[in-house]
Amino acid sequence: MNKIIYLDSAASYLKDDVVVNAQVDFLSKHYANSGRGICARAVYVDDMIMRARQRVAEFMNADKNQIVFNSGTTDGMNTISKMLNLGADKTVLVSDLDHHSARLPFVKSGANICVCPLDENFDIDIDNIPYADVFVITAMSNVLGRPQDVANIIKSARKKNPDVITVVDCAQYVVHHEIDVKLWDCDFACWSGHKIGADTGLGVMYIKNPEKFAPVNFGGGMVRRVVGNDLILMDAPECFEAGTLPLTQISGLVSAIDLLEKNRPDLGLIKYAYDQLLNCSRIKLITSRDAALVTFVVDDMHVLDFGALIGARGVCLRVGNMCATWIHERLGYDGSVRISIGAYNTMDEINTVIRYIKEILK
Ligand SMILES: Cc1ncc(COP(=O)(O)O)c(C=O)c1O
CATH class of the missing domain: 3.90.1150.10 (Aspartate Aminotransferase, domain 1)
Known part of the structure; x- marks a missing residue:
């Protein structure tokens, strides 16, 4: 054989073993649920999530309240599509570089889908970007492996519509290139932990202006107070994180990012x-x-x-x-x-x- x-x-x-060991250490020595108690273990877990969020924020040049944990790129794209409340009166620009995960949630939203031209190298054709209300940008195709010039693509899209909402799929890009959401000036960016050596079931969704959007998932951990059927939401990012987070996966994330940046x-x-x-x-x-x-x-x-x-x-x-x-x-x-x-x-x-x-x- x-x-x-x-x-x-x-x-x-x-x-890598550093990721596996961080997760084993968490499971065997520190495990508890987050945000649901004031005992030593719950405090440890809350602190671990805060540190992981801070590390992800540094990794993407974002602020920590703009970083939402979810289950992966697919989850992020579905959430964004729902949050934008799209219908036939909105045009979503996609490209043939897209993975199903990036495009299908927008196709199923009922919005009008328009396909952005590619140039002779199969890169997004920066000089010919049509009008869009929402632009889904695949920062690196999982078939062609070429980084797209996201900052200039977004600049060019804003010439056609200054209010275009830009959504960047970073699932492949994140492995090979630094993400700088401030430089890109995108509205959303998503990636999956498992593509950079962290565990499956954990993803990141960056939101530039969390206060402008309402959550689409409801449940534990995202409300400050409930009075009858009325609810007062937690601030971002927690209001976008209904239910128990993938804690074990988060416990390995900082090690995975540290390692990726070094190597x-x-x-x-x-x-x-x-x-x-x-x-x-x-x-x-x-x-x-x-x-x-x-x-x-x-x-x-x-x-x-x-x-x-x-x-x-x-x-x-x-x-x-x-x-x-x-x-x-x-x-x-x-x-x-x-x-x-x-x-x-x-x-x-x-x-x-x-x-x-x-x-x-x-
Ligand atoms: C470019 C791209 N986008 C999105 C995804 C979906 O990622 P996930 O299945 O982790 O949600 C992938 C996975 O292969 C991908 O390569």
């Missing part, structure tokens, strides 16, 4: 893989050399067959449409094969996988 080689970090990042994935490995695959006659590369991923299709072989053959050799990579139907349609493929890396991958692993690919295709 071959050694497992994990090249699917864009789907979910592997967890981002080495994109030199991706360039190397790209250069090696460029010489394989049956491979058609979809990504550019400077992307954060390598995505390709294979001549005369279905991507699922390729996936089975490489999977049988112990390699974990992604095949299929990757919840990104629109960019695949645009490129004329049903799906593709994606290699993505974490800081834990090595040149030896890349060389082994290239050897396996050549063996499969010979």
Whole structure:
């Protein structure tokens, strides 16, 4: 049996021991619910959440009252779509870079959906952004792996409508680039903890002006007082966090962020893989050399067959449409094969996988 080689970090990042140990420490020594007691343990948990929120705020150049914890990017996008109370009289601008999670909540809102043009590199065409009431911006496609110029995209969208509400999907971008929400001047930004090495079930939703929006979920932990059926909400961000938070996942988040900032994935490995695959006659590369991923299709072989053959050799990579139907349609493929890396991958692993690919295709 071959050694497992994990090249699917864009789907979910592997967890470092520092994250695992932080979560085990929390579960075994400090566990309690948050915001619901004044005992020593509850105070510890409240303090842990406060520190995690502060760390996330620094990480994104935000203020801590603008940081809402939720279950992930998908949750954030659904919440935002509901909070905006959209209908057929509103135009939501999307792009073919979107993951299903970013676009579908807006499609299902009943709003008028308009697709933003891409330029010849498949980047959002900054000079041709149409009018929008809401603009969903995928900061990095999970198929093409190219960072978008979010600050200038937003500036350009505001020339058409100064009040456009901008929603940035940072699920892939956050792994490879610093997020600066003040520089971007976006209204919302979402990402998922599991893509940066924290646990699943935890996400972040940044809201620039929390006081302008009302929560769409109701329950424990978000009201100050209830009188009959009337309620007085807590201030942001707590008013947007109904119910028990994913406490165990939050306990590992600061370690995951610290580690990511010290040690981002080495994109030199991706360039190397790209250069090696460029010489394989049956491979058609979809990504550019400077992307954060390598995505390709294979001549005369279905991507699922390729996936089975490489999977049988112990390699974990992604095949299929990757919840990104629109960019695949645009490129004329049903799906593709994606290699993505974490800081834990090595040149030896890349060389082994290239050897396996050549063996499969010979
Ligand atoms: C660009 C992009 N957006 C959104 C998502 C959805 O993330 P989650 O499933 O963690 O909510 C993903 C996950 O693959 C993604 O790559």
